[in-house]
Amino acid sequence: MADEERGAATTGAPEQTRDYAVVSAQRAREVPEGASARLTWSGGDAPIDYEARAAHVEVRDDAGTLVGQMFSLSYVALGEDGRPDPARPVTFAYNGGPGSSSVPINFGGIGPRRVRPDGMRHVRADAPVEDNPHTLLVDSDVVFLDALGTGWSVLAEDADPKKVFCTDGDADAFARAICAWLTENGRWSSPLYLYGESYGTVRNAALMRLLGERGVQLTGVVMLSAVFNIAGLINPGDDLYYLGMMPTFAATAQFFGKAGAGVDEDEWFDRAMAFAEDELAGALLRGDRLGEERERAVARRMSEFIGLDAEHILSRRLRVDLLDFRRHLLADEGRVCGRLDTRFSSDGPSPMQSFDTWLAGEDAADDALEGAWVRAFRRFCADELGYRGPARYLSNNYDKVNASWDWGHEEPGLGRVATPNMALDVAVALRRNPTCKLAIIGGRYDAATTWWNVVHDMSHQFLSDELKGRVSWYRYGCGHMAYVDADALAAMGRDVHEFYGKR
Numbered sequence: 001m002a003d004e005e006r007g008a009a010t011t012g013a014p015e016q017t018r019d020y021a022v023v024s025a026q027r028a029r030e031v032p033e034g035a036s037a038r039l040t041w042s043g044g045d046a047p048i049d050y051e052a053r054a055a056h057v058e059v060r061d062d063a064g065t066l067v068g069q070m071f072s073l074s075y076v077a078l079g080e081d082g083r084p085d086p087a088r089p090v091t092f093a094y095n096g097g098p099g100s101s102s103v104p105i106n107f108g109g110i111g112p113r114r115v116r117p118d119g120m121r122h123v124r125a126d127a128p129v130e131d132n133p134h135t136l137l138v139d140s141d142v143v144f145l146d147a148l149g150t151g152w153s154v155l156a157e158d159a160d161p162k163k164v165f166c167t168d169g170d171a172d173a174f175a176r177a178i179c180a181w182l183t184e185n186g187r188w189s190s191p192l193y194l195y196g197e198s199y200g201t202v203r204n205a206a207l208m209r210l211l212g213e214r215g216v217q218l219t220g221v222v223m224l225s226a227v228f229n230i231a232g233l234i235n236p237g238d239d240l241y242y243l244g245m246m247p248t249f250a251a252t253a254q255f256f257g258k259a260g261a262g263v264d265e266d267e268w269f270d271r272a273m274a275f276a277e278d279e280l281a282g283a284l285l286r287g288d289r290l291g292e293e294r295e296r297a298v299a300r301r302m303s304e305f306i307g308l309d310a311e312h313i314l315s316r317r318l319r320v321d322l323l324d325f326r327r328h329l330l331a332d333e334g335r336v337c338g339r340l341d342t343r344f345s346s347d348g349p350s351p352m353q354s355f356d357t358w359l360a361g362e363d364a365a366d367d368a369l370e371g372a373w374v375r376a377f378r379r380f381c382a383d384e385l386g387y388r389g390p391a392r393y394l395s396n397n398y399d400k401v402n403a404s405w406d407w408g409h410e411e412p413g414l415g416r417v418a419t420p421n422m423a424l425d426v427a428v429a430l431r432r433n434p435t436c437k438l439a440i441i442g443g444r445y446d447a448a449t450t451w452w453n454v455v456h457d458m459s460h461q462f463l464s465d466e467l468k469g470r471v472s473w474y475r476y477g478c479g480h481m482a483y484v485d486a487d488a489l490a491a492m493g494r495d496v497h498e499f500y501g502k503r
Contacts, residue, residue: 030390031069032388034054034055034387035053035381036051036052037385037386038050038078038082039052039112039384041112041132041135041137042131043112043131043132043134043135044133048137049082050075050076050078050137051075051078052073052384052385053074054071054072054387055074056070056072056152057070057071057072057177058070059148059176059180060176066159067148067159067164067176068148068153068159068164068173069154069156070145070146070173070177071146071152071389072143072144072146073106073144074141074185075112075141076141076185084141086186086190087189088140088141088190089139089190089191089192089500090141090182090187090191090192091136091142091143091194091222092143092145092174092178092195093106093110093136093143093145093195093200094144094145094147094174094195095197095200096197096202097147097398098170098199098401099396099397099398099401099405100147100150100395100398101146101150101393102144102145102146103151103373103395104370104373104481105144105197105483106373106377107129108369108481108483108484109132109197109481109482109483110134110135110195111142112131112132113129113130113131113132113376113380114132114135115129115369115372117484117485117486120343123369125372125375127372127376129379134493136195136496138497140193141187141190142195145174145177147174149164149165149397149400149401150394150395150396150401151395152390152393152394161404162404165404166406166407166408167202167206167405167406167409168206168408168410170203171207175216179214192216193500194207194208194218194221195222196222196224197224198225198227198448198480199227201225201228202422204222204223205228205425206425208221208426208430208436209412209432212433217433217436218436219436219437220436220439221436221439222439222496222499223439223440224441224482225446225448225449225481225482226440226441227449228423228426229457230421233449233453242319242320242321243281244276244456245325245450246272246275246276246320246452247269247273247444247450248445248446248451249306249320249329250269250272250275250305251269251272251445252325252337252342253305253307254268255342255343256329256337258307259305265444265477266475271305275301276452279301280298280302283295283318284318298318306320306325306329308320312328326342330345335347338479339448340448340480340481341485342445342447343445343479369484373395374393377393411425412424421457423454423457423460427461430471431463431467434470437502438472439472439474439496440454440472441476443475443479443482443485443488444476445479446478447479447480448480451475458471472495474491474495476488476491
């Protein structure tokens with residue numbers, strides 16, 4: 001899956017991860033030598049010569065003890081003299097999960113090569129790979145990093161997975177890997193950017209503050225499909241969860257012709273945002289004090305937006321969760337809509353397959369593309385770079401990493417919390433470094449990290465007008481993986497190009 005776990009996230013770090021650490025330790029002693037090639041990108045008006053390099057970056061603690069080796073695939077533009085430009089920006093990019101490698105955002109999104117998607121259809125295993133006309137390489141050198149425990153990244157023999165498979169340990173490992181890469185490649189004079197997707201935006205938020213505390217000043221941060229308040233993601237039952245889902249449900253219902261006929265898509269989404277805040281929020285807040293007449297009126301209004309019967313909505317007391325919506329919106333067609341991108345759909349499961357946690361992790365959008373991305377990545381590393389990685393590449397490792405994840409976090413100003421709101425970290429980082437710029441990118445059809453929630457979370461940081469002016473917002477007609485949509489990718493390419501050019 002591109003960014004999110006299959007199944008529900010849990011807290012804590014069970015002992016089963018010790019077995020994985022032992023396996024990883026063996027692999028850590030066998031990581032291949034780095035390999036590189038000089039290539040040319042020809043996807044735009046002016047070609048770019050660049051070096052692509054696959055290698056591992058050592059992650060060491062303050063005592064010099066090896067924690068792990070993080071796999072990186074870097075793309076560095078070369079000047080007329082055949083050398084990198086140390087004044088050119090460097091962007092460190094990754095997906096999330098937790099438990100996802102960086103292949104989706106690389107070969108699906110912003111790398112110099114991408115698998116050509118096919119609308120809302122499942123692509124073939126041999127889908128064409130092309131020079132990406134909207135690659136970030138135009139504006140910045142890019143280093144794609146696989147989190148420890150994913151891809152070809154491995155833990156050291158004596159490393160404790162509990163200290164890595166957690167919010168703060170993950171951020172610490174990435175901070176160390178970033179600094180190591182900058183040192184090894186002599187790029188400390190380059191403007192530094194972070195580009196994270198999904199849980200990668202949680203990582204970004206922690207890194208914005210952590211790197212600043214370690215004297216590493218960032219020029220900019222890109223948050224793609226952002227999630228900040230973890231409770232709203234993993235705790236259905238929280239009113240913020242239902243409020244965040246409602247506009248995305250409305251957009252999806254309009255896409256499938258169940259609501260919003262004749263209304264512009266963005267206007268329809270804005271109307272749904274307003275309904276969620278002005279009517280639904282108050283109704284949810286009042287609970288059983290709302291009264292039957294008012295509850296029925298809100299249900300009828302909500303039905304007009306999300307395409308489900310008002311009686312069904314009433315039976316859920318106005319609280320329709322994602323799995324319920326996915327099951328019922330297209331039920332008359334025998335289909336289930338997606339999660340990462342709700343425009344994708346597939347045949348519904350057999351009536352015998354009723355296990356909710358399993359069904360929640362089944363996703364047509366993910367199935368449509370991930371296999372082709374991984375195959376293109378492996379072919380590129382082997383055939384063009386001559387890099388011989390292990391036979392198995394963990395494009396995702398949710399069973400070991402996500403299931404063991406400790407969501408606890410040392411929240412600035414609050415201390416240790418079990419389910420953090422990372423918008424606090426973002427706000428602290430911006431206040432400490434008001435020269436840093438921030439881009440927040442999302443899509444109307446993303447039910448994994450809903451747009452309303454990130455808008456809500458940032459609006460509750462009460463930033464000054466000056467700091468709010470450092471934040472650029474971009475919303476597209478796409479799902480979680482914005483780059484899957486050709487129009488969204490083109491718009492995102494233009495907007496990110498403009499963002500990188502801002503002072």
